[in-house]
Amino acid sequence: MKHAPEIEFKSKEEIRSFQEKKLNELLQYLQQHSPFYQRHFQQHGVAVAKIKTLEDLVNIPVTTKDDLQQFNWDFLCVPRSEIVEFASTSGTLGKPVTVPLTDNDLHRLAYNECISFACADGTADDLYQLMLTLDRQFMAGIAYYEGIRKLGAGLVRVGPGLPAMQWETIERLKPTTLVAVPSFIVKLIEYARQNGIDPNKSSVKKAICIGEGLRTGTDSLELNVIGKRITESWDIKLYSTYASTEMQTAFTECTQGNGGHHHPELLIIEVLDERGVPVKPGQPGEVTITTLGVEAMPLLRYRTGDIAIAYTEPCACGRTTLRLGPVLGRKQQLIKLKGTTIYPPGVFELLNDMTSIRDYVVEASTGELGTDELRLHILVSEDMKDDIRQRLSVVFQSRLRVVPEIYFATPQELEKLQFGKIDRKIRKFIDNR
Template sequence: MIPEIEKASKLEIKAFQEEKLRTLLAYLDKKSPYYKRLFQKHSIDISNIKTIEDLAKIPVTTKDELQKYNDDFLCVSKREIIDYVTTSGTLGDPVTFALTDNDLDRLAYNEAISFACAGVTKDDTVQLMTTIDRRFMAGLAYFLGVRKIGAGIIRVGAGIPELQWDSILKFKPTYLIAVPSFLLKLIAYAKRNNIDLDNCSVKGVICIGEPLRNQDFSLNTLASKITAEWDIKLYSTYASTEMNTAFTECEHQQGGHHHPELIIVEILDEHNNPLPNGVEGELTITTLGIEGMPLLRFKTGDMVVAHDDPCECGRNTIRLGPIVGRKKQMIKYKGTTLYPPMMNNILHDFNEIESYVIEIFHNDIGTDEILIKIATKDESTKLLQKLKDHFRAKLRVTPKIEYHTKKDIETLRFPIMSRKPINIIDRR
């Protein structure tokens, strides 16, 4: 199930996207209060924007503008809206997105071809281990995508290992959609209850919300711990509400594939200049085929590296490597630049840690500080020293680390209204 455009030559893909771009610009100029105002303010004649390179003539859109002028991005009347979703609000106030009937069809198509990347077919059954309610786009998208493929789906929702295993043993799903760290809880439950992991029905997991790989595509610590206990294939998928689009690994697991029929991708430096493939920069996207709230040159805040060498699967699209970090969560700590995923990987090395949260804040002189709160049954100075030595060896710096109760940390990780666990609390 590989769309023909994704197997086309790079020149054909570019020409296809440029035609879609011109259609989008005409739509925004007619329907979008925000972009009409932007074009007028900067004297942009959209007839002069004909190529991907011409996009550089248009100012970028940021999350701040999306939050401040949320309603002005809407391009349809209220009677055309079928579904409302909101972003998770990880970095600032949540943003509302309104989807039309066609937008929901597009969302289903996106997830169907994304799941197909990971090998899901109509002969599979997929167990959904994330919420489908609470205005959460991802859960709805997963359901719609599996339905479009024609596979079976089991909507269990988040958490509760006992219920998850009850469903696995009863309905025999072949794929799970789950947060990877939750798989460790499933493994622990299986061991306590004599469930034979390697003889259950699950052959693969589409992993959301947490990275699985290092920048060279090798498994990171968390993924290595999972696969050491459970012989299953893990597939990364990366998406956001703003993009309405996912980047999912194929069987060769060399990055998430771009779907050029759905989104234009730019990798920009801090001055909004395009960067070549292979160089880390901020993912900036232009959505194609969206009616409700299309976005033009939207800076996602995610730092990534794009790869354009050929993939053995036959797709000729670029691939996004693992997220390096969120631009706003970049930390300058004792002269070293850090992103939270680097610290997550180190903490996952320690089986003694039951739960943790990383807090980032400014000290009295305005520089960045890091406090890691951990819960463990072994509150010893020896463990603290091991952790600090490991941080020093891997990152050259040692953050402050404190013991807290698991209950207190879980309260921080799951605040009221949260739809997913929060491991990073940025108080700057």
């Protein structure tokens, strides 16, 4: 397979040996160049020379998002003069974190997306339409752009929003693949239906889905509500992805659709419980990563806050690498509502299942008694409000045993909530606790 690295098809023993060699190189690098990890090792009595295997990693205390926010520049391992690009996190869970990249880091980022798009059946013959921003320090935008160029494929930088312009571009330039948020693809389908456009007569054959979950958290990993809604109206192949700015690496599905494939030459992955111990196979845990090959700001045992399940059996595509299922929720976004524990994606799934709901935002806050409160900001047509309120009450009571507060928003109110001051991503969940 062109662009598919050999390491992803090696035996688990060969992959382990490869990663342990890279881990030891990383530890030496951090010991020499990272002010944060020099201090971290000293404070916790970590003898770098004694960390030989992947199992030995548990002897190193984890790094958290709080560490990265509080000591951002102490993680830098190169002189500022060597930084060629500054990216940043969106700040969804607090203060944004700056992630600088060297020229080699940019090449690594391009390699990561090149092999990721190739994993998702991408070839040099494809034309990708990018429905996302390439500015505002958004790492994913530059990663997709550089990765597609390295793949040898063509690309069209349309940016987010404006269904009319997206369809005009599809008709004029005939892209084969979309890179977009799943909920926006639903809006493209709605626009097509309202304007007499048949999506199935378009040139688009597949979509790389970013920013939102596409599959259920069950072992079947079948398409979730929003995935099914897309494929019922548009005969295209969907590929789910998972990534974060801090890890500078992506997990992307192959044609089998059984979870995002791990790139072992770029990342060591652990799935940990609350105590920082690896969970049993098939159990959900917090995705914890160690970056390999990053120069400017490498991370060691960094807890992402994302809860997911790892699958270790070989894939039918021939890869033997670990696969990561959909993010079940973010650890910091856990909501305890009237004795019931839920994550936002569980709420999204129920709302996505109601086709009468045109759009929504889920807002968590702290009540007068210090408990979690949940409000749904819903956009529906005027004549559907009473019906939707009743149906939502029944569905939430039967599925989650609690009923959130329901507020019917105007399009303007919802747009203000979704973007706020962060306009590079649509916000479906706002945490005001």
